[in-house]
Amino acid sequence: VFQWNLVCDRATLKTISTSIYFLGVFFGSVMAGVLSDKFGRVFILRVASVVSAIIIALNGISPNVYVFYLLQFLTGVVCMGTIMSSVVYAIEIAKEKHRLLAGIFCNVMFGVGCALFSVIAYFIRDWRNIEFAVALLFVPCILDAFIMVESPRWLYGRNRTDEAKESCKRIARMNGVNHRILRYLSKPKSSEESHNSLTEIFVRPYSRFLICSVMFIWAVTSLVYYGLILNGGSLAGDIFWNNALGGLVEVFADITFYFMVLKVGVRNLVATTLFIASFSCIASTVVAQTGSALLNNLIFAMIGRFGTSGSFAMIFVQCPQLFPTSGRTTALGLSSMAARIGSILSPFTIQVQEDIPWLSPVIFGILAFFAASLALTFPRTSGKPLTMNFDEAEKCSYGLTIRSHPILPSY
Structure with missing residues (x-):
């Protein structure tokens, strides 16, 4: 300075x-x-x-x-x-x-x-x-x-089967396991899709629906998350203690949702965390209108941060599994870009709150509710094989089963 x-x-x-x-x-x-x-x-x-x-x-x-x-x-x-x-x-x-x-x-x-x-x-x-x-x-x-070594899945998806085998062998040697399964690795079926992953995501109907939905969820999660953080100064208590408490809440959320995701799956947990955030935002507005103590607002704000931090953790895991290998990182990049839009807009919601105190929490709550409902439309990914290309991804949209690609040593 x-x-x-x-x-x-x-x-x-x-x-x-x-x-x-x-x-x-x-x-x-x-x-x-x-x-x-x-x-x-x-x-x-x-x-x-x-x-x-x-x-x-x-x-x-x-x-x-x-x-x-x-x-x-x-x-x-x-x-x-x-x-x-x-x-x-x-x-x-x-x-x-x-x-x-x-x-x-x-x-x-x-x-x-x-x-x-x-x-x-x-x-x-x-x-x-x-x-x-x-x-x-x-x-x-x-x-x-x-x-x-390079990702065997990426190599296999690019028809570089021999290199995929070599990557698998190196991974197997480092893990001290047998790599005999590699003899079953065959060349992938030819696909009509182009190598422009950005184009393919928006041309394919099912992938287009998924990426638009995921981007909306990422943007809403980021908007609510940073909105709650920036609003920390208006909460009851010391701003530094509130920020420290928020950090502890996030750590607790990551640990809690890790054990929960093994039971209920990623899709249901993404929706649950967003429903929690929606409830806390709406509830904080109702409490404020009844003239209750500011401490209650702090409690609901921390519940909302618990939900949004958990949502961030889950959607970061879910997004790469929804899209095929040929466009997986592109989809994650587009989602992250949408999240930046939410974080850029969040300071303006705090400015609005100075004039209309109840408006920002209501906006957060409504958007989080719609995002949670949208998350329930996603396919289940836990324990399912990752798709290799957009042709396979489109088949999944019709409920067709795809085969698991044996490109990693079984151990």
């Missing part, structure tokens, strides 16, 4: 940084998804990890605020490559019974990263040194990315 004289008439410049970063995330979400589906999960992960480390390090030597803005935008674009590729990769190489654990574990790591960043910022107060420290954290990620 003082280094670049971001005070008085230049004070607004310091608030733009986060918005520019999220703008980069907005564009990077789609770019990372399309590129990962075209060039491979591991290839994009390697490139994005190296470039992210370089850009973040350059951030630490920014000569002025405008160069800093540019690098913040590029950071948002490139970092989405590491996030999208790694999440989809983890789900694709996991066995059917372990996919939920793989997806939820990735979501938990986001929280661990936030906590680790807080520790770094506590001990390193100079922002330039913080940038250098974060860049160094990418070194083990880069080394790990160059050890990883």
Whole structure:
């Protein structure tokens, strides 16, 4: 702030940084998804990890605020490559019974990263040194990315069967298991679909319905989630304690819903979490109109945050399983882009609340209710084989059964 004289008439410049970063995330979400589906999960992960480390390090030597803005935008674009590729990769190489654990574990790591960043910022107060420290954290990620083998599912879906076999053999050797099942691996049936995953998602009727529905759910979840966080200052009690309590609520939600998802499935749990958020938002409005204590609003706000944080965790696991391998990362990128729209709109709902206190919670509640109802229309994914291409995905919409592709060693 003082280094670049971001005070008085230049004070607004310091608030733009986060918005520019999220703008980069907005564009990077789609770019990372399309590129990962075209060039491979591991290839994009390697490139994005190296470039992210370089850009973040350059951030630490920014000569002025405008160069800093540019690098913040590029950071948002490139970092989405590491996030999208790694999440989809983890789900694709996991066995059917372990996919939920793989997806939820990735979501938990986001929280661990936030906590680790807080520790770094506590001990390193100079922002330039913080940038250098974060860049160094990418070194083990880069080394790990160059050890990883390409996703066998992606290779198989691109008709690169021999390479898929080699990837499976390396995975089998690292796990110390037999890979004799690979002799049954045959070339996939030819498909008429193009290699443009973005086009295929919107051309195919069932995939178009799914992506529009998923994007709506992601946008609503993000809108309600960030709306509740930004509204923390108007709740009863100390704002810092409220924020800390909200963080603990999210950790509790992740742990709770992990055990629940094994019993009720992802689809039902996504709907349940959104119904919880809807109820809490509407209930907080009713309580406020009856003149009850502000403490009740705090309780309902935390219940809403419990629901939306659980919804975020579940939809992050569900989305990659709804779409075929040839368009999985693109779908996740489009969904993340929709979530950014929700987060961008959330501050305006708080501004509306200053004039009409009951309006924002009612909007949150109604949108969450519709999103929950829409989630119930999705197919069940728990324990089901992942589809390889859009032809198989369309067959699933008619209730047809697809065969499980034996592209991973059975153990």
